[in-house]
Every structure is written in structure tokens, then in C-alpha cells.
Amino acid sequence: MSQNQQKLVGKLALETEFGPFLGDTRIRLLEAIDTHGSISQAAKAVPLSYKAAWDAVDAMNNLADEALVVRSTGGRHGGGTLLTDYGRKIIALYRAVEQEYQGALDRLAGHMAEISEGDVRQFQSLLRRLSVRTSARNQFVGKIVGLRDGGVDFEVRIALDESTELVAIITRESSENLELALGKEICALVKASSLMLLTEGAGRITARNQLWGEISHIHDGPVNAEVTLTLPGGKTLTAVVTHGSIESLELVPGKKACAFFKASSVILAATA
Structure with a gap:
């Protein structure tokens, strides 16, 4: 040519x-x-x-x-x-x-x-x-609405929308490296395997993040299944659970459920 x-x-x-x-x-x-x-x-x-x-x-x-x-x-x-x-x-x-x-x-x-x-x-x-990629199934962008200095670590509250907040716990060094400040836009990552589910009537839990929503769809796999919850503001969370858990919790599309996970399971990232 x-x-x-x-x-x-x-x-x-x-x-x-x-x-x-x-x-x-x-x-x-x-x-x-x-x-x-x-x-x-x-x-x-x-x-x-x-x-x-x-x-x-x-x-x-x-x-x-x-x-x-x-x-x-x-x-x-x-x-x-x-x-x-x-x-x-x-x-x-x-x-x-x-x-x-x-x-x-x-x-x-x-x-x-x-x-x-x-x-x-x-x-x-x-x-x-x-070119940067991540394997985290749940990826969100929000603004920092709360910072609490715990001495060794920092508690960071992130608003994803008007009705949904996430809480992350990171080290002081990480907070300084990311230059965290109120109002700053931040990316929050949560692996699907870090999420656990419960339904109404279950006992109390201590996990810092407890997000209620409605099951929008379930994708079955040979061993586990992906369960996606739609939160009140329209964001979604996906958890990987066993077929046994789906049966015991009677999880079906349209049912109300809660995805809970530790604040230490949230990974934060900021743009340069």
C-alpha cells in the first residue's frame, strides 16, 4: 500500500x-x-x-x-x-x-x-x-464527606450519592499519599468476595458497611453465584456467594437484602 x-x-x-x-x-x-x-x-x-x-x-x-x-x-x-x-x-x-x-x-x-x-x-x-486495570468487581466514584484521625489510621466516609455512603479504614501513610481532604473525589474498590449478604430478620452484625438494597439479578456459576443488589440511589453491589447460601437465605430477584463488609475491605485510589 x-x-x-x-x-x-x-x-x-x-x-x-x-x-x-x-x-x-x-x-x-x-x-x-x-x-x-x-x-x-x-x-x-x-x-x-x-x-x-x-x-x-x-x-x-x-x-x-x-x-x-x-x-x-x-x-x-x-x-x-x-x-x-x-x-x-x-x-x-x-x-x-x-x-x-x-x-x-x-x-x-x-x-x-x-x-x-x-x-x-x-x-x-x-x-x-x-493503562491501569483492577480485578475489583465493585468500583465506585464518590466524594469524601468525613475524615476521622484515629492516630494510627484514618476513617474515611465517602458519599456515592445522596442515599449511599461507604466507610474505609486506611493507614495514616496512605491518607497522606492520597492527599485526602473533605470534598475530594475518590475511587472506592471492593472485591465481590469481601461482601456477605443477609436478609431481614437476621441477627445484628458489626461490619461498618451495611448497605440495603433489592436483588436485581443472580448469575449462577458451577460452584458459586454472583448476586447483584440495586441500592436506593441506583448504584449496584455484586457479591459472590455459594449456592447453599442462596438456598438458605432464599435469595431471588426482587427480595430485599443487605450487603455488608468491613471498612478495611475498601481500597481507595485517587487520580494523580
Whole structure:
């Protein structure tokens, strides 16, 4: 292929420091939800597995300032999945930026002959260093609303929305490294295996974080299952529990349950 025939084609992705937030696949999923009003039909249209579609929706809702997708109940057809006005605005903004992005790639392709091989390798190395991922299933962004100095450690209260707070316990050194302050935006990570569930009528527990919500879906696996709770403000939490626990607690979609975990199980991260 001659130099003047080369064309750069890329996929736009919006990344957080813990992995992807928006990309082509997730945007197409949102568009399909808006078209079909059903997560199962939208997943088939993308295509994605039903579980992967729900995982993507939960991740986007947890990291966004407002819910992009909501579940509706009742009605003639028994409810469905709806895209919010905020979700439509995100799609429109993404598509607009995508168009500008492709235009920039087209202009770059016109100057490829002027770019040295060394410059390309250096740029690739920079991208790899900036790419950070985490295995934590539950990832949230919130603002610090409380800091208590315990001498050796710090108690940090984080508001995820108007109705949901998390509490983390970290060392003084970590607090200084993260430069924590009231009002600062912070990322909170909680592994699914750190969460335990209980239902109404259970005994008292001492865990600092006790978040009540409604079970929105259960994904069965060969040994364990993922149980996702939708909290009052629309955020979701996912716990990994055994099939025995699901049976003993009689966990089913629509049932009220509490996800509880220690403050020491919350990992905090701040942007540079």
C-alpha cells in the first residue's frame, strides 16, 4: 500500500484509572437498549451475553454521575430496561467526539511520513504505562464527606450519592499519599468476595458497611453465584456467594437484602 493510501481507523474509548467506562461496544449496547427496551434483546443485537450486558450496565451506572439505564416494573408487558435522558446525552456526546476523533486520525494519517519509528515506539510505551486495570468487581466514584484521625489510621466516609455512603479504614501513610481532604473525589474498590449478604430478620452484625438494597439479578456459576443488589440511589453491589447460601437465605430477584463488609475491605485510589 502506498503512503498516500494509508488510513488510520480507531475506536474511541473513555477510560477511568481502573479500566474502561465507555467504548464502542457499550455505546452500541446503550443504543440497543433505547431501541428495544429490553436488556436481553439489546444483548443479542450487540452481540453480548446476557451477563456481560448486565455487568456493563452496572459498571456504567456505578461510575456515572447519574444512572444511564434504569429498570422499569409493571405495565402491560411486565416492565423492561429503559435508557435515561442522561444516557441519551452520553450517547450523543460520544458520537460527536468520535466524529472529531476520526477526523484527527485522518489528519494524522496525512502526516505519517513525517513520524519516525522511534517516536511511535515511545508513544506506545507511554500508553502502556498509563493503562491501569483492577480485578475489583465493585468500583465506585464518590466524594469524601468525613475524615476521622484515629492516630494510627484514618476513617474515611465517602458519599456515592445522596442515599449511599461507604466507610474505609486506611493507614495514616496512605491518607497522606492520597492527599485526602473533605470534598475530594475518590475511587472506592471492593472485591465481590469481601461482601456477605443477609436478609431481614437476621441477627445484628458489626461490619461498618451495611448497605440495603433489592436483588436485581443472580448469575449462577458451577460452584458459586454472583448476586447483584440495586441500592436506593441506583448504584449496584455484586457479591459472590455459594449456592447453599442462596438456598438458605432464599435469595431471588426482587427480595430485599443487605450487603455488608468491613471498612478495611475498601481500597481507595485517587487520580494523580
